[in-house]
Amino acid sequence: MDTCTSQNKCIYNMEKILTSVDYFSQFLSLEQILSYGYEFFHDTLGLRASAIYYLDEDNYKLMNQIGYKCGINIKEHKKTAKTNNLATLHGRILYDNFEKYFDEAFIDYFEPELIVPMIVKDKLYGFIISDGFSYNDSTHSSVLSMEYLEGMKTLLNLALSNTLLYRDYKKLAKNMDKELFQQFSINQTTKILLAETDIEKLYNLCIDVVRELTSSSVTSLILYDSIRDKFITKGYSDIINFQNYYDEYELLTNEIEMQKSVFDLEKDMHELRIIFENPERLKKIPAKYVITIGKNPIMGFITVGEPVSGAVYDSSTMNQIENVGKTVYLALKNANHVAEIKERERATAVQLKNIKKLNAMIRNINSCLELEELLDITLKTLNVGYKVKQAAIILKDYEGLLVKSIGYKSDEISIKPHIFSESYDEVFYSQNSRSTEDFISISEEDAAESNCVILLPIKSDYVDMTEDTILGYLVITKLEGIMEESHIVIFETLTSSITPVIKQFIELRKFKN
Numbered sequence: 454m455d456t457c458t459s460q461n462k463c464i465y466n467m468e469k470i471l472t473s474v475d476y477f478s479q480f481l482s483l484e485q486i487l488s489y490g491y492e493f494f495h496d497t498l499g500l501r502a503s504a505i506y507y508l509d510e511d512n513y514k515l516m517n518q519i520g521y522k523c524g525i526n527i528k529e530h531k532k533t534a535k536t537n538n539l540a541t542l543h544g545r546i547l548y549d550n551f552e553k554y555f556d557e558a559f560i561d562y563f564e565p566e567l568i569v570p571m572i573v574k575d576k577l578y579g580f581i582i583s584d585g586f587s588y589n590d591s592t593h594s595s596v597l598s599m600e601y602l603e604g605m606k607t608l609l610n611l612a613l614s615n616t617l618l619y620r621d622y623k624k625l626a627k628n629m630d631k632e633l634f635q636q637f638s639i640n641q642t643t644k645i646l647l648a649e650t651d652i653e654k655l656y657n658l659c660i661d662v663v664r665e666l667t668s669s670s671v672t673s674l675i676l677y678d679s680i681r682d683k684f685i686t687k688g689y690s691d692i693i694n695f696q697n698y699y700d701e702y703e704l705l706t707n708e709i710e711m712q713k714s715v716f717d718l719e720k721d722m723h724e725l726r727i728i729f730e731n732p733e734r735l736k737k738i739p740a741k742y743v744i745t746i747g748k749n750p751i752m753g754f755i756t757v758g759e760p761v762s763g764a765v766y767d768s769s770t771m772n773q774i775e776n777v778g779k780t781v782y783l784a785l786k787n788a789n790h791v792a793e794i795k796e797r798e799r800a801t802a803v804q805l806k807n808i809k810k811l812n813a814m815i816r817n818i819n820s821c822l823e824l825e826e827l828l829d830i831t832l833k834t835l836n837v838g839y840k841v842k843q844a845a846i847i848l849k850d851y852e853g854l855l856v857k858s859i860g861y862k863s864d865e866i867s868i869k870p871h872i873f874s875e876s877y878d879e880v881f882y883s884q885n886s887r888s889t890e891d892f893i894s895i896s897e898e899d900a901a902e903s904n905c906v907i908l909l910p911i912k913s914d915y916v917d918m919t920e921d922t923i924l925g926y927l928v929i930t931k932l933e934g935i936m937e938e939s940h941i942v943i944f945e946t947l948t949s950s951i952t953p954v955i956k957q958f959i960e961l962r963k964f965k966n
Contacts, residue, residue, distance in 0.1 A: 474815070474946070477608035478808045483616050486609070487516045487579075494569075494581065494609055495519050498602065503583035504563075506530060507571075513579060520584075530559050539570050540577040546570070546602050569606050573614045600912060600949050607942060611808070618801055622794055629787060642666060642777065646784040650791040656688040659781050663755055664690055666773055667766070671758035673738050675702060676785070677751070684753060689738075692761060698738060703730040707750045715775050716743045742766070744778040752782055808943075810838055815950045824958035828857040831927075831951055836860065839943065840933035843903055845893065848911070848925035848955065849873065850962065860931060863896035868926060872908075876923050880945060881908040884936055893928050903930035907941065909948045913956050924955055 481490055491505045502520025506513040506529070513530040530536070539547065539554040547568040551560045555568070566585035571578050642662050649655045656674055664672045674688035684702040691698070706728060716725055718732075718740050725732035725743065728751075735743060740756035747753070755778055760766065766774075818834060821827035828846050835841035836859055845858035847868045858866050869892055871877075881892070888906045889895065895903075907929040913922040927948050932940065 474608060474808070474812045477612040478805070478812060479612075480619075480805075481612050481616060483613075483620065486613055486616060490609065490612060491517050491581065492519065494605060495583075498605060499587050500583045501585050501587040503581055505579060505581045507579035508532060508577070516579075527559060527562055530555065536577055539580075540572045541575050544570070544572060546606055567602075569602070569609075571613055572610055573617055578613060578617070600945075604946060604949055607946070611942075615801060615805065618797065622798065625790065625794055629790060643780045646777075646780050647787060649784065650788050652785075652788045652792060655784060655788050659755070659784070660688040660690045663757060663774070663777055664692070666777060667757050667770060668760040668762050668764070669757035670761045671738055671740070671756075673698070673740070673756045674753065674781075675756070676746070676753035687753075700734060700737065702734065704728055704751065705730055709745060709748045709751060714745045714748070714778055715771055716745075717741070718743060742771075742774065744774055746778055746782045746785070752785060755781065815947065818947075818951055818954075821954070824855075824955065824962065825857070827951065827954060827958065828855075831947070832857060832859040834947075835929070835944075839940065841929055841931070842933055843899065843931035844927065844929045846911075846925060846927050847893075848959070849923075850959065855925075861895060861899045863899055865894070865896045867894045868928070869893065872926065873923065877908070877926075878910045878912055878923060880910070880941065882906065882936065882941055889930050892926075893930070895930065899930075905932055905936045906930055907936070907944060909944055911948060911952050911955060913952065924952065924959065 476493055477490070487505060487507055495503050500520070502518075504518035504521065504525055505516050507516045508514075511532045513532060513536070515525055515528045518525055533556075535554050535556075543554070547554065547570070548566070551565060551568060563582050564584060565582045567583055569581040569583075571580055646655070646658060646662060649658050656676075659674050660672050663669065670691070670693045672688075672690045673686055675684050676687045677683075678685045681701065684704065686699045686701075689698045709728060711724065713721075713724070718725070718735055722732060725735075729735070735756060738756055739758055741759055742757050744755040744757070745751060745753075746755065755774075757774065818827060818830050821830055828848075832841075832844055832846065835844050841860070843858075843860040845856060845861070845866050847866075848855040854868070856866055858864075872892060881888075883906050884904070885906070889900060889903050892906060892908050907927075909927040909929075911924045911926060913924055927944070929944065
């Protein structure tokens with residue numbers, strides 16, 4: 454292949470990758486993914502004919518198809534343990550052994566060459582089945598390497614994951630709104646409690662609501678703390694002495710079989726002894742009544758003291774207290790759900806931001822004019838953009854090995870000989886920094902600071918029996934914080950993006966020399 458053809462192929466590959474990342478980085482609805490997203494996927498890969506099936510209850514139903522002129526008679530495929538195994542045991546694009554995961558009649562009908570799984574959180578939501586590609590010449594087939602296909606599958610699955618996550622958010626929000634609406638009809642107290650979603654503010658609000666409802670002189674909120682594995686005081690109000698109080702309580706059982714939820718500390722002490730290890734400690738608050746929040750399991754308790762007005766709690770007030778206990782339970786659950794949703798929204802926003810940032814960085818990296826410049830900018834991009842603290846790129850050059858690194862205090866960096874000799878072409882990652890010595894040699898001082906090892910092969914898309922496709926490796930040995938799977942996806946995408954340019958530079962250096 455001459456230099457001009459190689460350069461055109463690399464540009465063609467980069468344009469496809471950048472377009473794919475840019476397209477699937479957008480927010481797409483499920484309908485868009487199953488229609489326009491699928492058509493984009495089909496056209497970008499140059500599939501001859503394909504069909505997309507998506508999970509609807511217990512069946513994968515045909516949603517769209519391209520290239521099957523006579524139509525498709527098989528409109529659905531049953532969801533079975535076999536199809537589930539494709540997501541949990543394989544997870545990659547399927548090129549053979551189709552009968553291992555799909556019905557034999559289904560495979561005989563399509564006679565596929567590949568099946569692309571659509572996986573979100575170890576669940577197979579759908580798949581694209583195809584009879585192969587519309588071209589076989591090497592100029593185009595080089596872009597159809599397993600890395601490129603897997604990259605396209607990853608982008609498709611990321612877009613689907615974001616869409617399903619957003620749909621779940623909307624579903625949760627809808628359920629919460631419904632639950633809130635039902636509680637609004639009880640009374641104004643319920644409205645106030647359920648409207649507050651900040652968990653810390655809710656603690657104080659619960660105390661205020663119960664105190665105003667009962668005129669309790671001393672009111673406390675006791676909730677389970679998973680860290681201490683005990684029930685601790687989360688809120689406290691003493692309007693007589695204006696003192697604070699904190700205590701911890703242990704239960705003999707986390708489930709209450711009795712239907713009763715309001716206990717008189719004097720009359721029902723025998724029942725409280727079945728629940729609490731030492732219920733007499735509640736008298737230190739001091740408490741007159743104890744109201745449970747939840748039963749199976751118990752979330753916590755509300756205690757009320759003697760009414761500051763000197764009145765006696767009547768049956769109506771006791772019913773209101775019991776209802777408040779149930780409302781507090783719902784309010785606390787709602788607040789926890791909201792906190793969880795906000796955290797997931799934050800994580801999704803960070804993920805989308807990382808994808809967009811990666812797209813911009815790839816454009817910047819691929820504008821380099823020299824190999825050394827490309828390697829330096831790539832390492833700086835990893836350092837600035839993704840907090841990579843130790844990393845090295847090791848390439849095979851016509852003169853030997855070319856090593857560029859960042860974050861190491863010593864220049865004593867070399868890759869283990871067996872990595873190149875065995876053409877190690879699998880991505881490896883581990884949080885165990887001791888694995889570093891299996892792949893790369895660095896100084897003891899640098900090894901002591903490393904906290905992970907990630908080995909990413911830089912592989913050429915062009916497959917030639919006379920040419921080694923392994924151009925080199927990107928090795929990362931230290932990250933700021935804990936390594937996450939999203940890091941691996943980003944690093945793989947970045948590595949795949951710079952590979953064609955690296956190959957072009959290496960071939961150009963050979964040509965010049």
